[in-house]
Amino acid sequence: MDAFFVNIDWYEIWLATLDTLLMLGGSLLFTVVLGLPLGVLLFLTGPRQLFDNRPLYALLSFVVNVLRSLPFIILLIVMIPFTVLLTGTSLGVAGAIPPLVVGTTPFFARLVETALREVDRGIIEATQAMGATTRQIITSALLPEARPGIIAAITVTAITLVSYTAMAGVVGAGGLGDLAIRFGYQRFQTDVMVVTVVLLLVLVQILQSVGDRLVVHFSRK
Amino acid sequence: MRHFCLVPRTVTHPQGLHPVIEFQRVQKTYRVAGRDVPALQATDLRVAAGEVFGLIGHSGAGKSTLLRLINRLENPTGGRIIVDGEDITALDADGLRRFRRRVGMIFQHFNLLSSRTVADNVALPLRLAGELSVADIDRRVAELLRRVGLEDHARKYPAQLSGGQKQRVGIARALATDPKILLCDEATSALDPQTTAQVLQLLGEINRELGLTIVLITHEMDVIRRVCDRVAVMDAGRIVEQGTVAQVFLHPTHPTTRRFVLEDESIDEQEQYEDFANVPGRILRLTFQGEATYRPLLGTVARETGVDYSILAGRIDRIKDTPYGQLTLALTGGDVDAALSRLQAAEVHVEVLR
Numbered sequence: 001m002d003a004f005f006v007n008i009d010w011y012e013i014w015l016a017t018l019d020t021l022l023m024l025g026g027s028l029l030f031t032v033v034l035g036l037p038l039g040v041l042l043f044l045t046g047p048r049q050l051f052d053n054r055p056l057y058a059l060l061s062f063v064v065n066v067l068r069s070l071p072f073i074i075l076l077i078v079m080i081p082f083t084v085l086l087t088g089t090s091l092g093v094a095g096a097i098p099p100l101v102v103g104t105t106p107f108f109a110r111l112v113e114t115a116l117r118e119v120d121r122g123i124i125e126a127t128q129a130m131g132a133t134t135r136q137i138i139t140s141a142l143l144p145e146a147r148p149g150i151i152a153a154i155t156v157t158a159i160t161l162v163s164y165t166a167m168a169g170v171v172g173a174g175g176l177g178d179l180a181i182r183f184g185y186q187r188f189q190t191d192v193m194v195v196t197v198v199l200l201l202v203l204v205q206i207l208q209s210v211g212d213r214l215v216v217h218f219s220r221k
Numbered sequence: 222m223r224h225f226c227l228v229p230r231t232v233t234h235p236q237g238l239h240p241v242i243e244f245q246r247v248q249k250t251y252r253v254a255g256r257d258v259p260a261l262q263a264t265d266l267r268v269a270a271g272e273v274f275g276l277i278g279h280s281g282a283g284k285s286t287l288l289r290l291i292n293r294l295e296n297p298t299g300g301r302i303i304v305d306g307e308d309i310t311a312l313d314a315d316g317l318r319r320f321r322r323r324v325g326m327i328f329q330h331f332n333l334l335s336s337r338t339v340a341d342n343v344a345l346p347l348r349l350a351g352e353l354s355v356a357d358i359d360r361r362v363a364e365l366l367r368r369v370g371l372e373d374h375a376r377k378y379p380a381q382l383s384g385g386q387k388q389r390v391g392i393a394r395a396l397a398t399d400p401k402i403l404l405c406d407e408a409t410s411a412l413d414p415q416t417t418a419q420v421l422q423l424l425g426e427i428n429r430e431l432g433l434t435i436v437l438i439t440h441e442m443d444v445i446r447r448v449c450d451r452v453a454v455m456d457a458g459r460i461v462e463q464g465t466v467a468q469v470f471l472h473p474t475h476p477t478t479r480r481f482v483l484e485d486e487s488i489d490e491q492e493q494y495e496d497f498a499n500v501p502g503r504i505l506r507l508t509f510q511g512e513a514t515y516r517p518l519l520g521t522v523a524r525e526t527g528v529d530y531s532i533l534a535g536r537i538d539r540i541k542d543t544p545y546g547q548l549t550l551a552l553t554g555g556d557v558d559a560a561l562s563r564l565q566a567a568e569v570h571v572e573v574l575r
Contacts, residue, residue: 126332129292130346130398131321140349144336220335220378 007189013179017199020175022093023165027100028158035105039112040138046113050134064106072103072164076171096173100164108157115149116142148219155211159204166200176200240267241402241434242291247300249286260286262459263300268436273428275445275466276438277481278455284438287455288404291436292324293317305401322350325395329407331387333379339390340366340375346397365393369423385416392423403427405437409444421447442485446470446540454478467540471508471547472570486536497533497575502553504533508570509546522563527555549574
């Protein structure tokens with residue numbers, strides 16, 4: 001057994017885990033901050049909604065679809081000049097966050113749009129009948145009613161981000177994925193590969209169960 | 222135990238009073254797939270302050286559109302709507318929001334926010350208006366929940382309540398901003414008969430005690446009969462008949478109205494006439510209203526004129542607080558003509574069917 005773990009530098013693993021968590025946390029934060037308004041806008045401009053606007057909806061939809069159809073590995077490379085412009089580097093945690101955010105924001109926005117569509121139209125009508133402004137309809141009725149759906153969307157997005165961070169390792173982002181590729185794959189250190197895979201698996205499990213618990217906690221139906 | 226009120230409730234004639242809602246040639250057309258589909262033909266309507274006004278019609282008759290024009294959830298394509306002295310068709314967005322706080326609305330499927338407690342649902346219109354302090358809102362919510370009998374359920378979520386309780390929350394919420402008008406959109410259609418009766422009773426109380434004007438839409442004649450003062454019957458985007466409930470209910474003229482009345486009494490008209498074909502003598506339909514309902518008129522007339530009568534069909538019931546009776550009789554023997562004129566002389570409406 002000792003021979004199997006011979007290649008493992010636990011300190012290195014710890015640093016890589018920390019990088020993965022930083023990339024995950026940072027990009028999840030930006031994804032939610034950018035994707036939530038985008039999702040709300042997609043919903044509101046959609047057919048027969050409050051701000052029904054076919055041209056704007058078509059445009060937003062098109063951009064979202066284009067970004068979603070781009071394989072993430074390609075996006076990582078295409079984004080490099082923009083990332084350098086934004087953060088000064090294309091390497092490390094800072095270099096990984098912009099492509100991660102661009103990769104997951106359209107996906108998250110679509111999930112938010114779907115969650116908002118699940119809200120009963122009657123609730124919007126009732127809130128309108130109370131004399132609510134559009135802003136109040138969004139903040140007091142739509143978002144609270146869609147909260148379980150939005151939390152589920154954040155969970156799915158976070159898990160997608162875990163696999164994207166591993167991919168970002170390819171362009172020098174660091175983290176567990178980087179470790180797996182450089183040591184596990186390129187140097188045939190199977191033990192490093194196994195440890196990183198187990199850690200990623202544990203991370204995904206934790207994210208999913210925390211997300212599920214929050215959904216249950218906020219569901220009143 | 223409830224008592225019949227023997228004094229017929231005087232129904233205010235709308236033209237005599239200041240109307241709280243007035244439609245002037247209001248129409249609504251939807252554009253569907255490039256074609257104009259009329260939902261409401263040019264309509265005039267007046268609802269008097271303090272009355273319970275019912276709109277009845279089958280689905281697609283335009284009643285829902287008409288109701289939503291009153292608080293401009295739908296915008297008219299023509300005409301003027303005057304509510305409480307104000308032309309609401311001319312309101313800007315801000316004016317419209319302020320106006321809507323003076324009009325409460327309840328819904329068939331309650332439309333409560335599932336993420337908020339009962340108390341928070343009732344507080345929502347007050348929070349949105351942003352005029353009261355938190356303490357004042359709490360006080361007002363407690364008072365509203367007491368009125369609808371839900372003071373023990375304040376901390377529950379809507380999913381934990383029965384249908385009738387949910388509609389009570391809806392009513393408390395609609396009353397939160399102290400509106401002058403309450404719009405009811407098929408408010409009892411999702412409830413069982415017993416719960417329907419309780420909710421209608423609550424609406425009646427609110428109408429009497431708060432002087433609130435209520436406009437309700439329904440497809441059930443029974444709802445109209447229990448709470449409304451006046452009724453308008455809608456068919457294919459227009460009002461085809463309107464008047465006091467007794468007048469429309471007891472003497473329907475339009476085919477749609479007749480259908481509603483017969484449906485309500487579960488009578489198949491054709492079947493009934495076939496049954497009567499074998500009955501000898503004159504067939505009459507008598508309609509009594511108010512005190513006349515309980516007078517021993519039939520016995521008196523039969524004794525004095527020597528006619529025999531058999532009751533073929535009949536119903537003794539109540540329209541809101543007014544008792545009424547409607548009997549179909551066959552008269553044989555004696556002086557039938559004298560009996561007829563005796564009946565006509567009493568406060569009874571006589572229709573000779575055969």
